Amino acid sequence: MPNSSEHPCRITIGDDGPLLVEGPVEVTCADGTVAVSDRFVVALCMCRRSRMYPWCDTSHRRRTQPGEKSRRDTG
Template sequence: MPNTPEHPCRITLGDEGPLLVEGPVEVTCADGSVAVSERFVVALCMCRRSRMYPWCDTSHRRRTKPGEGPHRSAG
């Protein structure tokens, strides 16, 4: 469905995550390559850590090693 004034493309910005775009979409990357998705919502990588760039693979999430989480007091 093409975008119209009655049905504009909706883009959702998150604080630390991907850009969510209502699909289907066609993305032209800086190198000129084109990525296409027919999904109803796509997550576009904003951190460039994704191995599936331009699609988000959640690489932006902060990762912790076991035992590095919040400290809990005993007792």
């Protein structure tokens, strides 16, 4: 699925999350498997914790217990 020069592929890099890629996309994984999505934006897992790898399932988010402060609350 090549991108045309008129519409280059946009990739957004977040601080602590997935890569957001404008689709449709075809992803070739390290083991040679190919994952395809025709969605307009896909989230690619960068932490490898996702059960749906290479797609992000938000497993990168730190899970907190009720009453526990997150990293964002302590800054």
